[in-house]
Amino acid sequence: MADTKREIERKYESDESGLPDLTGVAGVAAVIDKGVAQLDATYYDTEDERLAAASITLRRRTGGSDAGWHLKLPVSAGVRDEIRAPLSDTLPDELGGLVRARVRGHALVPLVRLRSDRDVRHLVDADGSLLAEVSVDAVRAERLGTGAAAQWSEIEVELADDGDPAFLDKVEKRLRKAGVRPSGSASKLARALAETAPERKRRAKTKTKAVADPVTAGDHVLAYLRAQRDAIVELDPAVRRDVEDSVHSMRVATRRTRSTFKSYRRVLDRAVTDPIGDELKWLAGELGVDRDREVLNERLGAALAEVPTALVSGPVAERLARWAGDRPGGASGRLIGVLDSDRYLALLKALDAVIAEPPLRKDAADDPGKALPKAVRKDFGKVTALVEEALELTPGDDRDIAIHEARKKTKRTRYAAEAAVPALGRPAKDLVKSMKSLQTLLGEHQDSVMARGTLRELSAVAHAAGESAFTYGLLYGREERRAATVEAELPGFWDGIKDAAEVL
Template sequence: MAETKREIERKYESDDSGLPDLTGVAEVATVLDQGVAELDATYYDTADERLAASAVTLRRRTGGSDAGWHLKLPVEAGVRDEIRAPLSDTVPDEIAALVRSRIRHAELVPVVRLRSSRDVCHLLDADGTLLAEASVDEVRAERLNRAGGTARWTEIEVELADGADPAFLAKVDKHLRKAGVRPSASPSKLARALEETGGTRTRTAASAKPVTAGDHLLAYLRAQRDAIVAGDPAVRLDLPDSVHQMRVATRRMRSTFRVFGSVLDRAVTDPVAAELKWLAGELGADRDQEVLAARLTAALDDVPPALVHGPVGERLTAWASARHGHTRGHLVAVLDSARALALLDSLDAVLADPPLRKKAAKKPDAVLAAAVHKDLAKVSRLVARALETPPGHDRDVALHEARKKAKRTRYAAEAATPALGRPAGSLAKSMKSLTSLLGDHQDSVMARHTLRELSAVAHAAGESAFTYGLLHGREEARAAALERELPRLWKETEEGARL
């Protein structure tokens, strides 16, 4: 069974003089020698090194206290999530699944072997609590997957202990710099090994600054493609908010394709957008369930105990857990499907050979602003229609439609912000406020529907339906208040919509 650990560390160059004395670091009371460990790690990647290009590392390591398979996924500079699995001869299935969005159907092969002599010490506070582990690593690298050579170097690594304050690493960093130690130029041992033994894709030339309308949209689309690819393992690991973030990336791409048809040929992008909609729908089953369960749980917590009749909390928990378990398994199957992998290939193809129209070569100001304003006008008509509709089911449907279009406009404004600046950013912010209000309203609609279902089940079991009715009434009042707030918010949005 794989386990996940958040790894926070800093790496430094070493001139073979060893580790400077760290007893002068604030909070450090004792530097405890742990001896030397001999580590032997083989790193795996595709033949064209796709994992390395994404700063992802996969290795099989023996020696030390954590022999086994280690997959490291980047979180931010100096922070990675490390997933560990027991030692075996082949890549464990659970690890292979976590890199599937990046490698697709390619084979994982050995690319580099690293053998390290690691001289380890523990940094302890006055109570004997571990603050960090510091080591001096003598590394010997050998290229395995192509004609290449070997390399040797020595580096210093400081890894934060589990539960320790990340600010402690800044204190160690300050101390090491004063001692003349320089931060490493490479983010990982693998990156340095690849660079020094025959070239790598881990360092690519910086993308040119966007100039044309097409440049700006393609930069935005690449960022969303990368978010979808990175979101796949996060969803499989059931990380907080991962489903939502992956779903948002699919929506941002779809919105860009739909709104900016004058720049990107929709004859090419529409089929891709349809597949993105399919994936968003599959992701939504799980995400919407999480949001609704959290809303109903919070609402029940606000009810005085004297007004809770029957096992309402237990029924709500059972309902949420049963549905979550069903959709989680289904969602992983979706990510493993040939259809999902084909979608990722399609996104790569569109970005590699973008279907640009004539307006793509023009300056972004007028082209992007015109497209966003056109979409904003559609939102305006939908909001007006909803407000003219009498309260009830038809208004609920109309407000939901307005919300979906407002989200599209929001994402379009976000895509245009690097080119158009503050006006587009302000519009995106206003659209976010609007979609938040309309989203709250739609959540209330769905909450009331669920409460009616749960009430019917409780009644059939001979339980009181009083509390479900109370919660239903509160949701009705909340929705009515949101509908009263909408005209004012929309007026402010229209007044500020100047690109």
């Protein structure tokens, strides 16, 4: 079974002088010599180094106190999540799943072997508690199958678990004062790959150009789509690990992508994008199965907590818990099955193809100041029609449906405006803000509609079991009032933003 450790560390160049004296670092009471460990690690990647390109490392290491398989996923500069699995001859399935969206159908093969002599020191405070581990690593790298080799020495400073990252600044200040400078490589593997790469690969990397700044309308739309595609792939491991908000974030990225296809159909050929949009709708739906119930359960649970005990009749909390279902740690098996499916990988491949070889239409070559506002205003017009329709309807199912449709079009307008922000600046940014506020208001109404539907179901089940339905009715009435409040606020709110798209 794999476990996860948040790794916060910094790397520095080292020479024959070794580690400077760190006893002067503020807060350090002692520097304890922990001896030298011999580490032997084999790093795995695809032949075209897909993991390395995403700053992901996968290794099998022996020696030291944490022998086993280690997968390191970037979080931010100097911060990585290290997922560890016990030592075995083959890659654990759990770690293989976490990189599946990156490697797709390509085989993971041993690329580099790193052998290190690690001279370890512990920096401890006056109570003997560990502040950081500092090591001087003498590294010998070999690119497997080629015989290419490199060697170097580096200093690594890793913060203790739950330590204050500001402590690393204090250590760095002392190291810099001693003439030590930060490493030019983000990881040992990155340096090994660079220094042992065949000459042809070095030339190819030198010639690789970064994505150019967007110029045309098509450039801006593709830049936005690329960001959403990247978000989906980057969030895949987090969803599998059940990281907080990861499912919601991936779902939003799928919706943004699908909305962009719809909003900018005069930029990208819908004959190509519509089938992909259908698959994105499927993925968003699968991501929402657990998420929607979780959100609704939180809403109803919070509402029940506000009800005085004297007014809670029957096992309402228990029935709500059974309806929500118990979720063990980690993503559901159903959702992992979705991410492991060939259908999901085919969707990722299709997104890659749209970005690599976009099916551009005539408007794609236009000035973004012309084509992008046209698409945004068209979407905003649909929001206007739906909101005004809802305001004319009397409270009831028809109004609920109109408000829900207006909310969906509001999201679409928001995402279209987001894609236009780099080109249009402040006006598009202001529209994004207005649409976000409207989306929140209309979302509160839709949440109330969904909550009332669930309360009706729970009430019927409770009644059939001979239980009192009083509390469900009480909660239902409160949800009705919350929806009525939104409906009362909507006319004035809409008057304040209905001209938001006019400035585009």
